[in-house]
Amino acid sequence: ExxxxxxxxxxxxxxxxxxxxxxxPISGHATLYWYQQILxxxxxxxxxxxxxxxxxxxxxxxxxxxxxxxxGVDSTLKIQPAKLEDSAVYLCASQDxxxxxVLTFGAxxxxxxx
Amino acid sequence: xxxxxxxxxxxxxxxxASLELGCNYSYGGTVNLFWYVQYPGQHLQLLLKYFSGDxxxxxxxxxxxxxxxxxxxxxxxxxxxxxxxxxxYFCAVNAAGRRALTFGSGTRLQVQP
Numbered sequence: 249e250x251x252x253x254x255x256x257x258x259x260x261x262x263x264x265x266x267x268x269x270x271x272x273p274i275s276g277h278a279t280l281y282w283y284q285q286i287l288x289x290x291x292x293x294x295x296x297x298x299x300x301x302x303x304x305x306x307x308x309x310x311x312x313x314x315x316x317x318x319x320g321v322d323s324t325l326k327i328q329p330a331k332l333e334d335s336a337v338y339l340c341a342s343q344d345x346x347x348x349x350v351l352t353f354g355a356x357x358x359x360x361x362x
Numbered sequence: 363x364x365x366x367x368x369x370x371x372x373x374x375x376x377x378x379a380s381l382e383l384g385c386n387y388s389y390g391g392t393v394n395l396f397w398y399v400q401y402p403g404q405h406l407q408l409l410l411k412y413f414s415g416d417x418x419x420x421x422x423x424x425x426x427x428x429x430x431x432x433x434x435x436x437x438x439x440x441x442x443x444x445x446x447x448x449x450x451y452f453c454a455v456n457a458a459g460r461r462a463l464t465f466g467s468g469t470r471l472q473v474q475p
Contacts, residue, residue, distance in 0.1 A: 251405075279461060281462060283465075288467070288468075289467050289468070290366075290368075290452050290454075290465035290466050290467045290468050291406070291452070291463075291465045292465070293462050293463070293464070296461070296462050303461075303462075304462060339405075339406070341406075343461060349394050349396075349411070349413070349456060349461060350396075350408055350411065351408075351463060352408075353398075353405050353406040353407075354405060355404075355405045356405065
């Protein structure tokens with residue numbers, strides 16, 4: 249089966265600019281996650297979707313980050329305006345609802361904020 | 363809130379040496395436990411998982427992990443490492459009923475030929 253697709257793979261922007269990342273999960277996977285991985289740290293959950301509804305966005309900095317999954321398939325994560333500390337890899341993962349609780353990750357989108 | 367600690371941040375071994383990476387979690391209820399691996403330039407991949415039953419679980423590439431409930435630990439082991447095991451290893455946990463994973467900070471393993 250095809251994996252989790254993410255784009256772009258790399259993005260360099262200046263602080264205060266905006267950026268958007270796209271994720272297409274594995275077909276049929278109802279649950280989608282966005283994680284932030286800062287260099288030297290483990291992935292940190294930003295938001296969890298079940299179909300097109302938000303399950304958990306408690307750790308999403310809502311003053312600058314937003315995410316949507318309008319049709320319950322692909323998802324977009326946006327940062328506006330970006331700060332230096334947003335430099336990280338943004339990982340998308342999907343999970344089958346029957347799930348054996350196993351998350352499948354995409355390759356990630358590496359963001360550098362200058 | 364649940365948390366995961368990985369005390370070894372960077373481990374350097376020679377080929378054929380034995381490996382044990384520590385993982386401790388803090389959560390009082392039932393948990394599911396995972397080890398993920400990230401090889402250089404690749405995405406996170408599942409190495410092994412524990413849900414219930416035999417506390418000694420075997421994963422891919424000769425890795426195994428032991429769940430010790432009384433110690434809140436889930437250490438990863440391999441009897442003899444290879445150069446190709448060079449990667450970053452992440453321990454993760456989710457509480458029963460909660461599907462999202464909480465990750466540790468990772469251990470970078472460097473195997474020297």
